[in-house]
Structures are given as C-alpha cells and as structure tokens.
Amino acid sequence: MPKVLISDELSEAAIDIFKARGVDVDFKPGLKKDELISIIGDYDGLAVRSNTKATAEVIAAAKNLKVIGRAGIGVDNIDIPAATAKGVVVMNTPFGNSITTAEHAIALMFAAARQLAAADVSTQAGKWEKNRFMGRELYAKTLGLIGCGNIGGIVADRALGLKMKVIAYDPFLSVERAVQLGVEKVELEELLPRADVISLHVPMTEKTKNILSREALAKTKPGVIVVNAARGGLVDEAALREALESEHVAAAAFDVFTIEPAKENVLFGAPNFIATPHLGASTNEAQENVALQVAEQMSDYLLTGAVTNALNMPSITAEEAPRLKPFAALAEKLGAFAGQIVDEGLDEVEIEYEGDVTKLNMKPLTATALAGILRPLLQDVNVVSAPTLLKERGAALTESTRDDSPTYDSLIRVKVRTGGGWRTLAGTLVAGQPRIVEVKGMALEAPFHPLTLYINNTDKPGFIGALGTLLGGAEINIATFHLGREAAGAEAIALVGIDQAPAEAVMTELKALPQVRYAKLLRF
Numbered sequence: 080m081p082k083v084l085i086s087d088e089l090s091e092a093a094i095d096i097f098k099a100r101g102v103d104v105d106f107k108p109g110l111k112k113d114e115l116i117s118i119i120g121d122y123d124g125l126a127v128r129s130n131t132k133a134t135a136e137v138i139a140a141a142k143n144l145k146v147i148g149r150a151g152i153g154v155d156n157i158d159i160p161a162a163t164a165k166g167v168v169v170m171n172t173p174f175g176n177s178i179t180t181a182e183h184a185i186a187l188m189f190a191a192a193r194q195l196a197a198a199d200v201s202t203q204a205g206k207w208e209k210n211r212f213m214g215r216e217l218y219a220k221t222l223g224l225i226g227c228g229n230i231g232g233i234v235a236d237r238a239l240g241l242k243m244k245v246i247a248y249d250p251f252l253s254v255e256r257a258v259q260l261g262v263e264k265v266e267l268e269e270l271l272p273r274a275d276v277i278s279l280h281v282p283m284t285e286k287t288k289n290i291l292s293r294e295a296l297a298k299t300k301p302g303v304i305v306v307n308a309a310r311g312g313l314v315d316e317a318a319l320r321e322a323l324e325s326e327h328v329a330a331a332a333f334d335v336f337t338i339e340p341a342k343e344n345v346l347f348g349a350p351n352f353i354a355t356p357h358l359g360a361s362t363n364e365a366q367e368n369v370a371l372q373v374a375e376q377m378s379d380y381l382l383t384g385a386v387t388n389a390l391n392m393p394s395i396t397a398e399e400a401p402r403l404k405p406f407a408a409l410a411e412k413l414g415a416f417a418g419q420i421v422d423e424g425l426d427e428v429e430i431e432y433e434g435d436v437t438k439l440n441m442k443p444l445t446a447t448a449l450a451g452i453l454r455p456l457l458q459d460v461n462v463v464s465a466p467t468l469l470k471e472r473g474a475a476l477t478e479s480t481r482d483d484s485p486t487y488d489s490l491i492r493v494k495v496r497t498g499g500g501w502r503t504l505a506g507t508l509v510a511g512q513p514r515i516v517e518v519k520g521m522a523l524e525a526p527f528h529p530l531t532l533y534i535n536n537t538d539k540p541g542f543i544g545a546l547g548t549l550l551g552g553a554e555i556n557i558a559t560f561h562l563g564r565e566a567a568g569a570e571a572i573a574l575v576g577i578d579q580a581p582a583e584a585v586m587t588e589l590k591a592l593p594q595v596r597y598a599k600l601l602r603f
Contacts, residue, residue, distance in 0.1 A: 080102065081103065081123040081145075081381040081382065082103040082123050083097055083104045083122060083125070083381070084122040084124070084125050085105070085106045085108070085127075086107060086108060086110050086115060086126070087108050087127050087128035087129070087130045088128065089106075089370045089373075090366060090367050090371070092367060092371055093371060096371060097374050097377075100378040101382065102124075102377075102378050102381060105122075109130075112132065112136075115131065115137055116137055116140045119137055119140050119141040119144065121143070122141070122143065122144060123143055123145050123146070123381055124148065125141070125144060126373055126374070126377060127149055127150070128150050128151060129151065131156065132156050133147055133156060134161075135161035138158060138161045138162055138165055139161070139165070141165070141167070145166075145167060145168065145380070145381065146380050147167055147168070147170070148171075148172075148376060149169070149170065149171040150172060151172060151176065152171055152172070153171075154171055157169055159390060162391060163392070168380060168386060168392055170377065170387065170390070171373075171461075172369040172373050172376070172388060173461075174464075175365060176359070176360035176369060177229050178364075179359065179360055179364060179365035180359040181231075181234045182362075183308050183359045184230075184280070184306055184308040184359075185237050187308060187332035188217065188222075188276055188278065188332070190332055190353050191306065191330035191332040191351070192276075192304060193212070193214035194212045196353045197212065198212040215329075217238075217243055217276070218241065218243070219242060219243070219244070220243050220244070220276060221274050221275045221276070222234075222243045222244070222246070222276045222278060223246050223271070223273065223274025223275075223276065223278070224245060224246070224247040224262070224278055224280060225248050225270070225277065225290060226279060226280035227247035227252045227260065227262060227472075228249065228252075228280065228468065228471055229468070229471055231247065231249070231278075234278060235261070239261050239262075243276075244263075245261065246262060246263045246274065247260075247263070248267045248270045249264070249472070250424040250425065250456060251453070251456065251468075251472040251474065252264055252472050253424075253472060253473030253474055255473045256471070256473025256474075267290070267295070272298055272299065274299070275300065275302075275303060276303065277291070277304070279291070281309060281310070282457055283309075283313060284456060286455065287310075287456070288313070289313070289314065290313055290314075291305065291314040293318035296315065296322050296327070299327070301326075301327055302327075302328075303327075303329065304329055305328055306332050307331075307333045308334040308335065310335055311335040311337040311339060311341075320346055323349040323351060326350075329351060330351035330352070331346070331349075331353070332353040332355075334357055334358055335359075336354075340356070388461065390461040399439070402439060403444070405513070406436055406491070406508070407443060407444060410445070410448040410451070411448065412506070412513050412603055413448055413504060413505070414449060414451020414493060415451040415452075415455075415602075416527075416533075416603075417452050417493045417502065418451055418452035418454060418456075418495075419599060419601050419602070420495075420502055420599055421452070421495055421497045422498065424497060425496075425497060426474060426475075426497060426499075427474055427495070428477070429476075429477045429479070429494040429495075430478050431491070432444075432480045432481070433482075433485075433489065433490040433491075433492070434481075434483060434487060434489040435488050435489045436489035436490070436491060437480040437482060441480070444491070445466075445478055448491070448493055449465035450465040452493070452495065453465050487516065489507055489508065490506070491506055491507070492504070503518070503519060505517035509524070512526070514526060515574065517563075518533075518572050519572060520565075521563035521564060521571070521572055523562060523572070523574065524561065525559065525576075526559060526576065528559050529576075529602065529603055530580055530600065530601075530602060531574055531575065531577070531601045531603065532573070532574070532577060532581075532601070533573075533597075534546070534572065534573040534574075534575065535570070535572050535596045535597040535598075536572070536573065536592075536594040536596055537594050538566075538567060538568050538569055538570070538571040546573070546575070546589070546592070550575075550577065550581070553581060553582070555577050557575060557577055559574075559575070561573070561575075562574075570596075586600065
C-alpha cells in the first residue's frame with residue numbers, strides 16, 4: 080500500500096480521500112528539517128503547502144519518494160531540478176484558488192474606491208469624519224485588466240456584473256475570446272489613459288516585471304485606482320508612492336509585494352493605500368479545493384500512474400517514456416524558440432509531425448511544445464495546464480501528421496501566428512540530440528545553444544563581418560554560427576550561439592545594422 084506524508088496543515092478532507100482510495104497517510108505538520116529528513120525515506124508521496132521546504136537534501140533522503148504534491152500554485156519551496164533528477168514527479172493545483180483570488184481583487188477594488196480601511200480606523204477612533212471619506216462609484220467606470228487569463232477572466236465577469244466597462248491587455252487573448260468574455264481587447268498604451276481602475280493578473284516574468292513602470296504610471300488617467308492581487312514586482316512601488324502623494328493615482332490596494340513577508344515597504348503609510356498580507360488564496364473554500372485536488376492527483380499517480388498538473392514531466396506511461404523522452408526535449412525547445420519570438424500576441428498554433436514520430440503518443444509532445452511556447456509570458460505554465468491556458472485565450476490549435484518525412488526519419492514543425500503573420504521552425508533528432516533544421520522555411524542545421532542570437536537579415540555582403548566586429552567589440556565570444564537563406568541576395572537567417580548575453584545597447588546596435596530585419600536573444 081502506498082504511503083503519503085502530509086507535512087503541512089491541510090484540510091481533513093484530503094486525509095479522507097487518501098484513505099478512501101487505499102493510500103496510507105500520516106499527518107505530521109510542523110516538522111523541523113532534520114525531523115523531515117529522518118522519516119521521509121518511509122514515504123512514497125509528500126503533500127505540502129508552502130511551509131515545508133522540499134530541498135535537495137530532503138529529496139536525497141527520500142529513497143522511496145515518487146511524487147510531491149503542492150496544495151496551491153507556487154512551488155518555490157520545492158527543488159524541482161533535484162526532484163526531476165531523482166525521478167520524483169512534482170504536481171501543483173493551479174486552478175483551485177482562482178475564484179478566491181478574483182474575489183479578493185474585487186474586494187480590494189471596492190475598498191480602494193470607498194476608502195474603507197481608513198474610514199474604519201477613523202470611525203472606531205470615535206471621529207465620525209463623514210465628509211472626509213468621499214468615495215466613488217464603480218458603476219459605468221472602465222476597468223483595465225492587465226492579464227485576462229483564468230483569474231483575469233473571472234474578474235472581468237464580476238466587473239461586468241457591476242455594470243463596469245472592461246478593457247483588457249493580454250498578448251495571448253484572442254479577439255474571439257475577448258468577445259466571448261465581453262471585454263474589449265486593447266494594447267497597453269491604450270489601456271493606461273482609458274482605465275478608471277487598473278487590476279493586474281499576470282505572472283512575474285522578465286516581460287512583466289514593472290509593467291506598471293514610472294513611465295507607464297505617468298500615462299494613466301488622473302485619479303486612477305491601481306489594484307495588484309497577482310505578484311509582487313509588477314508595479315514600480317517607489318513610483319506608485321510618488322503618484323499617490325501627488326494624487327495622480329487616487330488610491331491603490333495591494334495584496335502582494337516585491338519582498339515578502341513585507342515587514343516594511345515604501346508604500347506603507349502612503350495616502351489612500353490599502354495593504355493585505357497575500358490573502359488572495361486565503362479562504363476556507365480555496366484551501367478545501369486545493370487539498371481535495373492534491374489528494375486526488377497524488378492518489379491517481381501512486382495507484383494508476385496517471386499524471387495530472389505535473390511541472391517536471393509530460394503525461395506519459397512508463398512504457399512510452401524511453402522513446403518519448405528525446406522527442407519531448409525537442410518539442411520543448413522548439414516551443415521555447417517559438418514562444419520567444421511571439422511579439423504581438425498569440426493567435427494560433429499549428430504543430431506538424433512527420434515520419435517515425437507519428438507512431439508515438441504525440442499528445443504529451445504537443446503539450447510540451449505548448450508549454451514551451453507559453454512559458455515566456457506565463458511563469459506557472461506546465462505541460463498539463465498549457466493546452467487549457469491556450470484554450471482560455473482563444474488561440475486555435477491544429478495538429479497534423481504525415482507518415483513520411485522527405486529528409487529526416489522524424490521531424491516536428493511548430494508554427495505560430497502572431498501579429499497577422501506566421502512564424503515557423505522545425506527540428507529533428509541527430510544522434511539523439513535536438514537540432515533546428517528549418518526556420519521560416521529556410522534549411523539549416525543548428526544546436527539549441529543556451530544563448531542564441533536569432534537574426535533575420537538580407538543576404539548582402541558585409542553582414543557577417545559587421546556582426547562579428549560588433550560582438551567582438553563587446554567581448555562576446557561566438558560558440559556556434561549557422562546560416563540559412565532563400566537564395567543569393569534574398570532573405571536569410573543566422574543562428575549564432577554565444578557565451579555571454581549582450582547588453583541592451585549591443586542589441587540596439589545589432590538591430591541597427593542595415594542588413595538586419597529582426598534580431599532576438601533566445602535562451603534555451
């Protein structure tokens with residue numbers, strides 16, 4: 080009988096599910112690190128929330144561990160590389176607290192609009208300052224959503240029920256999905272001056288860090304309300320403090336902060352600022368939901384081998400794993416390449432399989448490719464949630480197969496439609512290793528170097544020399560260099576593996592070269 084340890088406070092309903100499914104379970108919250116290490120070797124599964132730290136040391140001592148289940152989304156407390164190296168599946172429950180988080184954002188919006196926190200303190204102090212707290216209605220106001228995925232979509236639905244107008248900026252939100260939700264899809268530059276209230280619902284990535292920067296805040300409508308119940312670091316906190324003091328921003332309400340626990344913060348004490356201690360998922364219902372989900376998922380895996388919401392492996396059987404593993408690596412890297420060159424929103428995805436790979440289970444390969452495509456903007460995406468997240472944004476997915484491949488034994492081609500045009504690339508396995516063999520229909524063969532410059536240029540004399548001189552002057556070493564072109568003097572591509580990431584100024588110089596049409600630093 081499989082045995083699971085619950086090492087954090089979890090709903091009793093989770094214990095009941097484990098027992099009902101035939102899984103032995105021990106409930107021991109509050110274990111110290113040494114205590115956890117001393118007993119973890121007896122368990123097949125470990126169920127945690129955020130307090131238990133499943134470090135490499137803990138995982139190394141877990142001789143029988145097969146799965147770690149996180150009741151919630153974030154897995155910062157789990158060493159996923161260590162778990163993967165040891166063959167331990169890491170699962171989370173990404174959708175269990177969506178409604179709760181959305182409701183908290185709505186609550187913060189109301190609290191900021193009506194100055195509830197300050198009015199409460201004043202009233203309980205016996206002041207009765209009725210004329211001081213002049214609020215504003217949300218009715219007929221414009222809510223600007225930065226991010227309109229699962230949680231943002233729920234916020235939009237609630238806001239529409241309040242008779243607000245909702246506009247949304249989300250590169251992955253299709254026009255069709257926006258119509259379905261009843262929101263107007265806009266660019267960020269249009270949202271900023273139109274929104275009466277701005278609510279953020281995006282993950283924290285390099286692209287979203289300080290998405291409400293000092294410059295962005297300056298473009299907002301005077302008197303705007305800013306709500307952040309998503310992730311710390313999405314807003315320039317110092318700049319927001321200044322905007323609150325100048326009254327350009329009328330009020331702000333935050334549940335998340337750049338540094339947490341937030342014992343101190345530049346926003347604390349600012350006029351018309353409301354803070355809560357990361358309560359987005361803190362309801363009985365949400366905690367019950369994630370507890371039930373993690374118990375079901377872990378039981379399924381331990382008893383049947385089914386994998387749900389895994390962050391470190393595709394959903395495959397033990398029999399399929401040896402053959403699928405190298406193709407999964409290829410699919411992930413092709414997806415990562417495609418995702419990093421989606422610059423104007425993702426409208427559609429096509430994945431084509433040719434040759435011997437069509438005889439395998441392609442579903443996990445497609446999920447792996449989609450995760451690679453979505454990961455640059457959606458930090459918490461995994462191979463299981465990726466198809467759902469793509470569907471939520473209304474982006475169409477097409478898969479096709481061809482029994483024979485003209486050139487290779489197997490080939491995977493990924494196409495993404497962005498900004499009204501298609502971007503395509505294809506790859507294969509060479510001696511079991513992933514290789515790029517086609518970009519924009521142009522043939523070449525290149526490895527997925529950890530740092531790769533992707534350059535689309537015109538095939539004119541002097542380009543390679545100018546590029547080499549520019550990189551050499553910046554002391555950037557070239558590791559690999561692969562070229563492809565349509566024809567002499569026509570369109571061409573270069574994939575340049577480099578050992579050091581170029582500074583922004585170097586990338587600006589590169590893009591300014593007369594032959595360059597497009598340039599991007601890719602990370603694999």
